[in-house]
Amino acid sequence: MNTQPLVSVIVPTYKRKDKLRRLLESLLESDYPKDKLEIIVVVDADGEDYGDLIKEFPRVRFIFNKEEKFVAESRNVGIRNSHGDYIFVIDDDNIVDRRCISELVKFMENNPRVGIAGPIMYYYKDPHRIWCAGIKRNYYTSLTRFIGRGEIDMGQFSEPLLSEDFPNAFMIRREVIDKIGYFDSKNFPIHYEEADFCRRASIAGYEIYTVPTAKVWHDVPLPEEIKEKARFFHVHNEIRAYYAGRNRVIFHKKYSKRHQLLVFILIFNWIITAYYLMVILFGYNKRFKTKLRLAYYYLRGIVEGLKW
Structure with a gap:
């Protein structure tokens, strides 16, 4: 009998079907037990036809917002319709390493005080260059630092490290949501929605860590391309x-x-x-x-x- 906890993957999406397809393919190639993986895509009223993806991915549940709700509330819609012990929120412009979900779950199962854990995120176009290995924020200046941004991964982040929050992709223990509630989509529909959620979790006593053995690749432009x-x-x-x-x-x-x-x-x-x-x-x-x-x-x- 498989005793692994159920993981709900929540993917908000808006007019990026090709990138969404690529992410779903990588999720279904995960080494995490398929019967313990619930994947929910929340389409934010983009007006496109998703019939082909629904047929292509019968194990994936699609939810369609009737009106645009932005990323925070789209995540909330997915979470409300999920059943997992852990919720893995991830944006549609990523691919995940096959061990990513397993590594996050293993770390959180072994560290019950950790309420939120995130992977190291790399540039999709430069797979060894780090996009984000965690967040540090200065509360005097408001400036946010992406740990490791632009560095080539030479093993410098071999141990789990504390982070203030995560953009783009992270795993949440269900009890955190039960305790602090959902993403604050009223005050932070976009921008700072992850920062606010993680800050509330931290105030509630939960630890937040980057897990270096968990990896995703984020399809954003390289700095020199912008x-x-x-x-x-x-x-x-x-x-x-x-x-x-x-x-x-x-x-x-x-x-x-x-x-x-x-x-x-x-x-x-x-x-x-x-x-x-x-x-x-x-x-x-x-x-x-x-x-x-x-x-x-x-x-x-x-x-x-x-x-x-």
Whole structure:
């Protein structure tokens, strides 16, 4: 009798069918027992026909949002419809190593205080170059550091390491959700949704670790391929510009200590705001009218964050 815990894989997706197919193929090649793997895809009202994928992957459950809910609530929809002891959330533009899920489960089963664990994430186009081995955040400046970003993996991360949170892919113990609730899709529909969730888990007493033996490859452009800085900083459309400004401020109003928040609000928020405006106005190859509109939405987000 297989005593492995049930793992629910939650994949939010939006207009990336080819990348989704590639991820699903890699998930089904996992060495984790198939009868203990529940895969749920949440399609965020993108208007595309998924009939071919439904036929191609009969073991995968597809849920279709009737209206666009963004990534945080799409994950929540998947989690509410899942049954696993562990929930593995992963974006559609990844492929997973066949041992990834097994390694995460093994680590969490052996470390009951760990509530969230993530893999090392590599660039898909450069499989040995690290995209993220964990997160460190400065609560005075608000600057976020991706551990290992750009480094070639030479075994420098051979032991599990503490992380503040994870973007893109991570595993959650079910009891964490039972204790702290779902992703906060009202305040953080996109941008900082993972940071907020993991911070709440940390406050509740759970540890968060990167597991180096678990690996995924993230299909994002290499740094040298990104010609527009606005795209690199996720401020290349109105929605992203708005939430990039707003949610940074809200997150630090929620979780920075008083003296940290004072330094951030009075000094670094305005330095970062000026920098982002420069990026929008001079680091984006669009018409000036479009740039002004993006700048407006970014500043509107900052104001809404300060009023929150």
